[in-house]
Amino acid sequence: MNTQNQTTQERRDSAPQGSNDILAARNVTKRFGPHLVLDNVSLSIERGKTTVVIGPSGCGKTVLIKHLIVLLRPTSGEVYFNDSRIDNLSEQDLNEVRTRFGFLFQGGALFDSLSVFENIVFPIRQHNRVKDWSHVEDIVKSKLAMVGLDGFQNYYPANLSGGQRKRVALARAIALNPEVLLYDEPTTGLDPIRSDVINELVLKLQRELGVTTVVVTHDMTSAYKIADRIIMLHNGKIVADGDADHIRNHPHPVVQQFINGQVGEDDLAILRMTGTASQTQFLPRDFEA
Numbered sequence: 001m002n003t004q005n006q007t008t009q010e011r012r013d014s015a016p017q018g019s020n021d022i023l024a025a026r027n028v029t030k031r032f033g034p035h036l037v038l039d040n041v042s043l044s045i046e047r048g049k050t051t052v053v054i055g056p057s058g059c060g061k062t063v064l065i066k067h068l069i070v071l072l073r074p075t076s077g078e079v080y081f082n083d084s085r086i087d088n089l090s091e092q093d094l095n096e097v098r099t100r101f102g103f104l105f106q107g108g109a110l111f112d113s114l115s116v117f118e119n120i121v122f123p124i125r126q127h128n129r130v131k132d133w134s135h136v137e138d139i140v141k142s143k144l145a146m147v148g149l150d151g152f153q154n155y156y157p158a159n160l161s162g163g164q165r166k167r168v169a170l171a172r173a174i175a176l177n178p179e180v181l182l183y184d185e186p187t188t189g190l191d192p193i194r195s196d197v198i199n200e201l202v203l204k205l206q207r208e209l210g211v212t213t214v215v216v217t218h219d220m221t222s223a224y225k226i227a228d229r230i231i232m233l234h235n236g237k238i239v240a241d242g243d244a245d246h247i248r249n250h251p252h253p254v255v256q257q258f259i260n261g262q263v264g265e266d267d268l269a270i271l272r273m274t275g276t277a278s279q280t281q282f283l284p285r286d287f288e289a
């Protein structure tokens with residue numbers, strides 16, 4: 001699908017919504033009050049592929065993927081799933097659509113008061129998906145086996161490591177056999193080895209379940225390893241869109257600064273200001289106290 005030399009505009013023009021695209025955002029703008037977060041973003045997600053969304057903290061990555069399952073509704077623009085418009089559906093109809101998605105939230109929130117078993121059963125019970133409850137133990141077992149944690153059914157989240165909690169959250173995300181898996185920062189807070197376990201799991205689930213995968217991350221090692229396609233968001237717009245080599249060689253200075261972990265001129269100017277308490281509000285999120 002991707003060719004290294006395509007520009008963003010070429011890609012978007014040549015990738016209209018069609019049979020091979022499972023998801024599409026069309027001219028999506030999102031404002032929170034006066035704050036413009038997504039500025040006329042158009043994006044198609046190809047079925048069965050892994051698309052990675054990168055960009056600096058606060059640029060709108062989480063807001064963008066929440067639009068793909070309409071956890072947020074666009075201020076203007078449209079969202080399509082399997083060529084059907086979904087951003088204008090009722091909450092009840094959306095709940096039905098959302099059963100076809102697995103979502104690993106930023107922070108991987110599990111229910112602390114529920115065991116691993118009960119956490120995974122939760123969406124199955126919520127959507128009344130099992131007719132014969134005698135099978136439910138086997139279902140949970142198979143989901144945990146997928147993430148290498150069969151045998152942890154009776155553990156509670158407090159007794160698991162950060163990496164294990166993410167894997168349980170992943171087992172829960174695949175409980176309803178989703179067609180699309182959305183991951184928000186799946187490796188944040190993990191050491192490089194545990195991050196790589198998650199990368200391998202993302203690849204394994206995509207391979208073995210045939211799911212379409214969308215991953216938000218600012219971990220470039222992870223992005224290069226798992227992505228068929230990488231999209232970079234900046235100032236509410238897509239500034240780069242292509243495979244790993246396309247991104248590595250991208251001429252846009254903002255892309256090069258981000259992938260090489262360099263502080264941009266705007267941020268440097270802020271850091272050079274003599275600090276007063278009132279100025280801390282201008283610091284980028286990573287420098288917040």
Ligand SMILES: Nc1ncnc2c1ncn2[C@@H]1O[C@H](COP(=O)(O)OP(=O)(O)OP(=O)(O)O)[C@@H](O)[C@H]1O
Pocket residue numbers: 032037055056057058059060061062063064106218285
């Ligand atoms: N519900 C909301 N109400 C108001 N503003 C919001 C809301 N959700 C997000 N925002 C704002 O939208 C912007 C983008 O937020 P978002 O969470 O998408 O950033 P992000 O790129 O995911 O950042 P990070 O890498 O830190 O997770 C931020 O300025 C944030 O404060």
Ligand SMILES: [Mg+2]
Pocket residue numbers: 061062063106184
């Ligand atoms: Mg986020």
